[in-house]
Amino acid sequence: MRRCKRTLVAVVLATTVVSGTAGWASGTAQEPVTGPPPGSAAWQREGLPDPVATTPARIARFFAALSPGRQRDLVRRHPTVVGNLDGVPVELRYAANSRTAQAHGFDRLADPGRQILALDPRGRGRAAEVYGDLDTAEHVAVVVPGSDMDARTFDRTKDPYGTPAGMARSLRDATKGHRTAVIAWAGYTTPVGLGPDAATGDLAEAGAGRLARLADGLDATGAPDPALFCHSYGSVVCGLAAPRLDAADVVALGSPGMRAKNVGDLRTDARVWAAKSPSDWIDDIPNVEFAGLGHGADPTAPAFGARRVPAGDAEGHTGYFAPGTRSLRAFAAITLGEEL
Incomplete structure (x- = not known):
């Protein structure tokens, strides 16, 4: 009996969603945000690694080869890329995302001491x-x-x-x-x-x-x-x-x-x-x-x-x-x- 009931519920669920009536179909349809981090076009114009095609392991090696000054420069000029790029040292990501939070009105995320590993404002x-x-x-x-x-x-x-x-x-x-x-x-x-x-x-x-x-x-x-x-x-x-x-x-x-x-x-x-x-x-x-x-x-x-x-x-x-x-x-x- 329970199995029959759940099967019936499943059919009703499917019908409700497809027809767009009330009940389950009460949410708002979302489009996933995909692709490279915001600011990637400017980043790549400087010949920096492709944020999508470059593996996190290669990103890690790239940043390890940079001087501390060059790393800080990239955080300052490309915070939305650095802050969302897996493989970047975490302290650099925290610094970059603090900048992004302040610039885009995420005030609570910019509070001192917060360790924001990623922040995509789109x-x-x-x-x-x-x-x-x-x-x-x-x-x-x-x-x-x-x-x-x-x-x-x-x-x-x-x-x-x-x-x-x-x-x-x-x-x-x-x-x-x-x-x-x-x-x-x-x-x-x-x-x-x-x-x-x-x-x-x-x-x-x-x-x-x-x-x-x-x-x-x-x-x-x-x-x-x-x-x-x-x-x-x-x-x-x-x-x-x-x-x-x-x-x-x-x-x-x-x-x-x-x-x-x-x-x-x-x-x-x-x-x-x-x-x-x-x-x-x-x-x-x-x-x-x-x-x-x-x-x-x-x-x-x-x-x-x-x-x-x-x-x-x-x-x-x-x-x-x-x-x-x-x-x-x-x-x-x-x-x-x-x-x-």
């Missing part, structure tokens, strides 16, 4: 922030958020543990300073609301390439392979990115599906984990794919094959990183490479 804005010392970290985690996150909302004070910044801060605190760096990564164009974008994989596919390049940039700067914590639609991004990136762990939490039938379908050597609270509304979303809609199997289902993360005391869709929860304690252990 569209709704995309941002990433580091908590901890990425240069000396023995363990690295990346928080990949779901819908409604951008450069202006990713550290909002409302519902803090539902934002990438709040999740990242809480996770780092839970590791108790074990030389851990956590990256809050709102580095892709996310869906807005529960519209067609949230039901399809288009934005996730665009985000997957950017996430894979982030991981390549971590490799290029000597950081350890990260643990990815992929919330909601962010788990769709991680599922599509998994075959293309080096990661120690991939954790899907509050996931509508990863566009994979099972762990083997992800084609990753990482440990794969899944968490879902009994009170999470995501459980009402059918785990199907129909005419390009929906994201497939539930990562917490036994047949999927992921390791389960205890999440019985997490409240709702955004309570997984709340202090004191079993899920947060488990996330900290995963970040540190421990077994549960």
